[in-house]
Amino acid sequence: MSFFTWALLAGLVICAVAAALCKNLLVSIQIFMGYSVIMSVIWFILESPDLAITEAAVGAGITSVLFFVTLKKIHALKDNKDEIGEKDDEQEKK
Amino acid sequence: MSRKRSDFENSFFGKLSRFVNGEYTPFKEESGYSVDQTETERRLHDDFFKEAEWTKKQNEADSYVSEYEGWAETKGIKLYNRLYRILAGVVCVAIIAVLLYTVSMLPAFGNPDNPANNEVPERYIEKGLEETGAVNTVAGMILDYRAFDTLGESHVLFIATICVLVLLKINEEDEKEKKLAESDDRRLEPKNDMILRFGARFLVPVIELFGIYIILNGHLSAGGGFSGGAVMGAGLVLYLNAYGFKKTERFFTMRTFSIVSVSALLFYSISKTYSFITGANDIESFISNGTPGNIISSGLILPLNICVGMVVACTIYAFYAIFRKGNL
Numbered sequence: 001m002s003f004f005t006w007a008l009l010a011g012l013v014i015c016a017v018a019a020a021l022c023k024n025l026l027v028s029i030q031i032f033m034g035y036s037v038i039m040s041v042i043w044f045i046l047e048s049p050d051l052a053i054t055e056a057a058v059g060a061g062i063t064s065v066l067f068f069v070t071l072k073k074i075h076a077l078k079d080n081k082d083e084i085g086e087k088d089d090e091q092e093k094k
Numbered sequence: 095m096s097r098k099r100s101d102f103e104n105s106f107f108g109k110l111s112r113f114v115n116g117e118y119t120p121f122k123e124e125s126g127y128s129v130d131q132t133e134t135e136r137r138l139h140d141d142f143f144k145e146a147e148w149t150k151k152q153n154e155a156d157s158y159v160s161e162y163e164g165w166a167e168t169k170g171i172k173l174y175n176r177l178y179r180i181l182a183g184v185v186c187v188a189i190i191a192v193l194l195y196t197v198s199m200l201p202a203f204g205n206p207d208n209p210a211n212n213e214v215p216e217r218y219i220e221k222g223l224e225e226t227g228a229v230n231t232v233a234g235m236i237l238d239y240r241a242f243d244t245l246g247e248s249h250v251l252f253i254a255t256i257c258v259l260v261l262l263k264i265n266e267e268d269e270k271e272k273k274l275a276e277s278d279d280r281r282l283e284p285k286n287d288m289i290l291r292f293g294a295r296f297l298v299p300v301i302e303l304f305g306i307y308i309i310l311n312g313h314l315s316a317g318g319g320f321s322g323g324a325v326m327g328a329g330l331v332l333y334l335n336a337y338g339f340k341k342t343e344r345f346f347t348m349r350t351f352s353i354v355s356v357s358a359l360l361f362y363s364i365s366k367t368y369s370f371i372t373g374a375n376d377i378e379s380f381i382s383n384g385t386p387g388n389i390i391s392s393g394l395i396l397p398l399n400i401c402v403g404m405v406v407a408c409t410i411y412a413f414y415a416i417f418r419k420g421n422l
Contacts, residue, residue, distance in 0.1 A: 046203075049316035050232055053308065057324035062410050065331055069417040 005045060011038050025076050029067045036060035227383030227392035228313040236318065237395045237402075241366050247320075248362060248402055251409045252355055258413060264420035287336070294336035301329035309403040313392045319399040323406025330411045339419065346411060348422040355408050358401040365394055 015035035022028040036059030043052040071077050201208045218235055226234035236244050264271050305326030312318035334342045372379040384391030415422050 050230075050318060050321055053317055053321040054324060057321060057328050061328040062324060062331070062413075065328075066413060066417060069414065073417070 005042075008038055008042055008045070012042070025071055026068075029064055029071070032067075033060045033064045036063070223386055225383075226395065227386050228395050229386055229392075230313055230315060230318070232316075233313045233318050233395055233399070234392070237313075237398045238393075241369075241394075241398065244319075244398070244402060245362055245366055248359060248405045251405055252359060255351075255355075255409050255412050255416075258416050259422075262416050262420050266421065290336045294332055298329050298333045298336075301332065302326055305329060305403070305407070309399050310389065310396070312399040312403075313395045314387065314389070319402025320406055322399070323403035324410060326403065326407040327410025327414075330407065331414045334411070334414065339415075342411075342415075346422070351408050351412050351422055354404050358404040362398055362401045365397065369394060 012035065015031050015038060019028050019031040019035060022031060036055055039059065040052045040055040043049075043055055201210075218231060218239065222231045222234045222239075223229065226238040228234035228238070266272060305322045305324075308317035308322030308325060309319055310322075312322065330342070330346070369379060369381070371377070379393075381393045383393050386392065390396065412422055
């Protein structure tokens with residue numbers, strides 16, 4: 001195995017541990033996306049390009065997007081959400 | 095009644111008569127208070143005694159309670175946290191050890207003597223092109239030799255969408271719920287984001303074309319229905335994020351989803367039923383394999399790829415839409 005493969009494998013392990021240990025959920029999902037991208041490159045090195053395409057599309061794209069939407073739904077995204085929401089409510093009342 | 099004796103009050107019958115009248119209780123005497131005390135004095139004394147006793151008991155109970163509460167808040171939580179961390183670490187290390195041990199038992203990657211290299215992949219590799227007409231052996235495997243698996247997978251996707259719809263769908267007639275969901279959805283969304291729109295204008299057509307290319311070339315090159323469908327679904331999600339539901343609802347609604355998904359699954363089921371019946375009874379099928387390498391070749395694999403791609407793209411878009419606004 002070349003240096004590149006070893007580096008990818010090390011990155012895979014680092015991403016997996018960091019995604020589990022990260023306190024911020026948004027950052028955790030982004031690390032998970034990075035994990036999927038590295039995994040798709042590894043699939044390509046292992047000579048299975050169709051798996052690489054699927055991993056990149058599903059793992060890095062759709063799963064993360066669904067995670068983001070779920071975080072938004074449960075108000076876990078750290079933002080000025082409450083201010084905006086209260087403003088909206090006040091405007092509705094007026 | 096002058097015959098009453100002078101010590102009648104303290105005699106047995108005197109006590110009895112007073113007991114019957116409710117003025118005297120014989121058990122009081124044991125507590126050490128003489129009966130001679132007047133009623134008010136005794137009551138006062140009793141009250142004071144009772145109060146002292148009560149406060150004493152209360153203090154004891156309070157101290158017990160405070161001790162107990164303090165235990166839960168300080169020592170208990172500390173103990174629980176320590177136990178939790180130790181147990182979590184032990185479980186994590188144990189799982190890692192089991193997995194690493196399992197991996198170490200696996201045969202080496204790419205070794206020709208591996209047990210997976212038996213007559214099944216031999217047949218797939220040697221006769222796959224001839225029997226299925228697909229240059230991409232993987233496509234020939236998943237959509238011809240093992241098409242039944244893929245049929246089940248497509249149905250699993252469809253069922254998953256239905257389950258998400260059942261769980262997350264909001265009542266359209268309930269105006270309050272609808273409004274709440276919509277305001278909740280729009281709360282964090284940057285409206286009219288120029289960068290996103292400009293990027294999506296160039297990226298979405300490319301992504302959709304790439305998805306269609308992957309699906310149509312599934313039997314010739316890497317990819318296939320699932321990958322292409324996922325790429326197309328991702329492109330639809332990007333378009334939806336950039337331009338909002340009003341634009342996507344022009345071409346993708348609940349009706350579109352049900353028509354496309356159900357017709358794709360029905361076509362898949364019917365065509366595979368036909369090929370299973372002809373294959374099992376050794377009947378000559380009218381679907382020819384064609385020239386390997388052409389776009390229109392390899393029999394049913396191309397239409398089945400298109401069906402799977404449609405189902406996957408619809409499923410992904412529907413997941414996203416249902417997650418966001420509770421409806422398609």
